[in-house]
Amino acid sequence: LSRQHNGEGGHLQMKQVADAVVLSQSATTRLVTRLEDRGLLSRYLCPTDRRGIYTDVTQAGLALLNEARPTNESALREALDAAAEDPELAPLVRAVETLRVPA
Numbered sequence: 001l002s003r004q005h006n007g008e009g010g011h012l013q014m015k016q017v018a019d020a021v022v023l024s025q026s027a028t029t030r031l032v033t034r035l036e037d038r039g040l041l042s043r044y045l046c047p048t049d050r051r052g053i054y055t056d057v058t059q060a061g062l063a064l065l066n067e068a069r070p071t072n073e074s075a076l077r078e079a080l081d082a083a084a085e086d087p088e089l090a091p092l093v094r095a096v097e098t099l100r101v102p103a
Contacts, residue, residue, distance in 0.1 A: 001041070001057050002065050011054040013046070040064060 046052030
């Protein structure tokens with residue numbers, strides 16, 4: 001969601017969100033509703049297919065994400081560093097670290 005844009009394919013359908021966060025569609029709907037109630041996300045109907053519902057991160061949602069990012073990155077770094085000490089996990093950590101995704 002943080003990499004959304006206003007161009008073609010820039011926002012995710014609810015099913016795509018569910019797949020990305022590995023939740024059922026009903027659990028994703030509840031999660032999105034809570035985020036929407038907090039003003040962090042909004043939903044809208046697809047203009048070409050009224051069955052499709054898309055999500056949109058609000059400015060408040062982007063601000064909160066930017067505020068939380070350093071804490072998230074620090075926790076992830078700690079977890080990866082700890083996992084890298086385990087000989088069985090070290091190859092996986094190296095593989096994950098090659099998959100850097102732009103923010």
